[in-house]
Amino acid sequence: MRITSFEQYKEVYQESIANPENFWSDIASHFIWKKKWDKVLEWNFDEPKIEWFKGATVNITENIFEKNLPQYENKNAIIWEPNDPKQKNITLTYKELFEKVCQFANGLKSIGIKKGDRVCIYLPMIPELAIAVLACARIGAIHSVVFAGFSANSLSDRIQDAEAKLVITADGLNRGAKEVSLKTIVDEALKICPSVKYTIIFPCLAWEVNFKENHDLWWNDVIKNQNNYCPAEEMDSEDILFILYTSGSTGKPKGVVHTCGGYMVYTAYTFLNVYQYEKDDIYWCTADIGWITGHSYIIYGPLLNAATSVMFEGVPTFPDASRFWQIVDKYKVNQFLTAPTALRSLMAYGEDYVKKQDLSSLKILGTVGEPINAEAWHWYHDVIGKGKCPIVDNWWQTETGGIMITGIGSFSPLKPTFAGYPLPGIEPVLLTPEVKEIQEHDVEGYLCIKSPWPAILRSTYGDHERCRLTYFSHYNGYYFTGDGAKRDENGMYRIIGRIDDVINVSGHRFGTAEIENAINENELVIESAVVGYPHPIKGQSIYAFVVCEHDVLDEFIASKSILETVTKEIGKIALPEKILFVSALPKTRSGKIMRRILRKIAEGDIANLGDTSTLLDPAVVTEIVGKAF
Numbered sequence: 001m002r003i004t005s006f007e008q009y010k011e012v013y014q015e016s017i018a019n020p021e022n023f024w025s026d027i028a029s030h031f032i033w034k035k036k037w038d039k040v041l042e043w044n045f046d047e048p049k050i051e052w053f054k055g056a057t058v059n060i061t062e063n064i065f066e067k068n069l070p071q072y073e074n075k076n077a078i079i080w081e082p083n084d085p086k087q088k089n090i091t092l093t094y095k096e097l098f099e100k101v102c103q104f105a106n107g108l109k110s111i112g113i114k115k116g117d118r119v120c121i122y123l124p125m126i127p128e129l130a131i132a133v134l135a136c137a138r139i140g141a142i143h144s145v146v147f148a149g150f151s152a153n154s155l156s157d158r159i160q161d162a163e164a165k166l167v168i169t170a171d172g173l174n175r176g177a178k179e180v181s182l183k184t185i186v187d188e189a190l191k192i193c194p195s196v197k198y199t200i201i202f203p204c205l206a207w208e209v210n211f212k213e214n215h216d217l218w219w220n221d222v223i224k225n226q227n228n229y230c231p232a233e234e235m236d237s238e239d240i241l242f243i244l245y246t247s248g249s250t251g252k253p254k255g256v257v258h259t260c261g262g263y264m265v266y267t268a269y270t271f272l273n274v275y276q277y278e279k280d281d282i283y284w285c286t287a288d289i290g291w292i293t294g295h296s297y298i299i300y301g302p303l304l305n306a307a308t309s310v311m312f313e314g315v316p317t318f319p320d321a322s323r324f325w326q327i328v329d330k331y332k333v334n335q336f337l338t339a340p341t342a343l344r345s346l347m348a349y350g351e352d353y354v355k356k357q358d359l360s361s362l363k364i365l366g367t368v369g370e371p372i373n374a375e376a377w378h379w380y381h382d383v384i385g386k387g388k389c390p391i392v393d394n395w396w397q398t399e400t401g402g403i404m405i406t407g408i409g410s411f412s413p414l415k416p417t418f419a420g421y422p423l424p425g426i427e428p429v430l431l432t433p434e435v436k437e438i439q440e441h442d443v444e445g446y447l448c449i450k451s452p453w454p455a456i457l458r459s460t461y462g463d464h465e466r467c468r469l470t471y472f473s474h475y476n477g478y479y480f481t482g483d484g485a486k487r488d489e490n491g492m493y494r495i496i497g498r499i500d501d502v503i504n505v506s507g508h509r510f511g512t513a514e515i516e517n518a519i520n521e522n523e524l525v526i527e528s529a530v531v532g533y534p535h536p537i538k539g540q541s542i543y544a545f546v547v548c549e550h551d552v553l554d555e556f557i558a559s560k561s562i563l564e565t566v567t568k569e570i571g572k573i574a575l576p577e578k579i580l581f582v583s584a585l586p587k588t589r590s591g592k593i594m595r596r597i598l599r600k601i602a603e604g605d606i607a608n609l610g611d612t613s614t615l616l617d618p619a620v621v622t623e624i625v626g627k628a629f
């Protein structure tokens with residue numbers, strides 16, 4: 001499975017595109033299947049219907065445990081580093097993790113959770129989060145992890161959409177200096193979630209909780225007297241492994257569906273190659289398991305490769321800005337993966353926080369989640385990697401399941417701010433608005449993918465048509481990524497950013513409509529329009545133009561009230577950085593909001609507002625510009 005040179009990559013890439021079925025069946029043959037496939041791939045992008053390893057049965061956890069235990073039972077699978085450096089860390093060997101997963105899996109079965117049931121996991125970054133995810137996979141229950149920064153309303157939306165039977169949470173969490181009572185948020189969310197039979201609570205902080213008899217269960221009671229072996233459920237390759245909710249340009253977040261066989265093969269293959277993991281390496285991805293990066297590259301990809309995966313509960317700047325580098329030094333981390341936003345925020349604290357730590361163990365540095373600017377790239381390369389570590393810039397999405405365009409190990413060419421080359425099996429194309437493939441190099445276009453790879457999303461949970469409309473209908477016959485990209489003269493890709501109404505704040509995705517809907521819930525508000533604008537640390541930030549019922553007498557109080565509403569509807573992670581109260585929004589005669597103009601105003605680029613003559617009332621723009629500056 002391992003590619004070891006750039007020349008080999010080029011050969012393998014050609015083969016993978018010329019004959020994808022042979023290519024992926026060779027890779028898949030390295031895994032334990034309970035039953036082999038009848039057909040490697042069947043697909044069309046019209047419905048869409050995509051089936052990998054058709055007819056095969058498998059359990060992803062057998063490929064983490066049964067496959068790896070004979071050689072690696074005493075090797076650390078997870079090293080958990082707590083939020084507070086004074087607290088003790090936890091290590092779990094493959095054997096220990098397996099036993100904990102099995103015990104919890106048996107506990108889940110004992111309360112009636114079975115194959116196909118949806119389980120919502122709303123936990124801090126503690127080992128139990130990984131254990132809960134793997135226990136679901138062991139028994140074929142579908143996990144839906146919700147990032148523990150989302151509000152009760154967001155949580156209940158996700159629980160209801162998936163009709164989850166069980167919620168797994170904790171009493172509370174510590175993140176940096178903050179404490180959050182998760183159980184209180186879950187109680188609030190569950191007021192309108194009739195599908196949920198039980199809530200399992202892990203006692204993370206030994207807090208008292210409002211314990212509801214016949215509904216709430218303590219984690220320790222669920223695992224009490226449970227056997228530490230649980231047989232692996234036989235899953236069809238195309239059975240759902242998990243749902244993960246993500247934001248798009250319209251409406252509520254959708255549940256991206258990933259299935260068992262293809263996701264397993266793809267995350268394992270991409271992890272091994274991109275990070276060139278060697279047997280004794282220590283690998284650390286700083287993401288949260290609430291997002292796709294944590295699913296694919298903290299849990300599944302690394303553990304399928306018998307890697308040691310570091311899991312960190314805290315934030316980069318607590319207790320101070322040396323925290324990441326202390327952890328690298330403490331565990332002698334070899335491969336390190338983080339987000340540009342974290343790098344930019346640490347960069348702002350200066351090099352003193354880096355200098356005291358020994359970072360010589362680092363071999364490969366990864367970046368993911370948003371475009372990396374040249375300054376952050378050079379800081380990462382020079383100050384963290386001391387000029388010796390290649391940077392692999394991983395472009396991918398919740399929907400793609402795994403890395404798509406990237407540098408590979410230490411041998412592919414580096415070019416700051418360019419993600420790199422497509423991985424084997426990935427056929428990116430740049431399209432014109434007229435749906436023509438741009439063949440030349442040194443061009444820009446809409447980034448689409450021409451053929452399926454094993455970890456492509458299969459559906460959006462409960463609404464397949466939404467999947468078709470969102471990803472497969474804009475450009476007939478292609479998977480549409482929502483991103484714009486540039487290809488240079490050597491065929492290297494640079495991701496420019498979203499071309500749809502999606503804003504990427506600190507690597508987190510939000511739809512403008514999603515935030516507008518939240519703002520409009522506020523009783524003062526008639527309507528609003530939200531756009532993204534560049535932010536030096538977060539990448540992008542949210543700018544809200546708001547029209548209120550009456551003249552707002554006190555803008556400070558009104559802003560505060562709107563921020564509270566957004567916190568309640570989505571969570572603090574989606575708060576607008578700027579709110580501007582206006583008397584009307586710029587609209588075309590057909591009533592469409594002219595976001596292009598608002599974006600220019602938010603960016604401060606008023607010299608280039610473009611033609612405003614088609615607006616219903618061009619004077620609105622003059623008023624907004626006058627208020628904004």
Ligand code: PRX
Nearest residue numbers: 368369370371393394395396397398495509
């Ligand atoms: O715009 C791209 C950006 O993040 C989007 C996907 O977000 P999400 O599904 O939350 O997944 C994030 C982690 C994989 C993409 O459409 N994005 C992701 N990685 C990069 C990126 N933009 C530029 N460079 C990247 N490496």
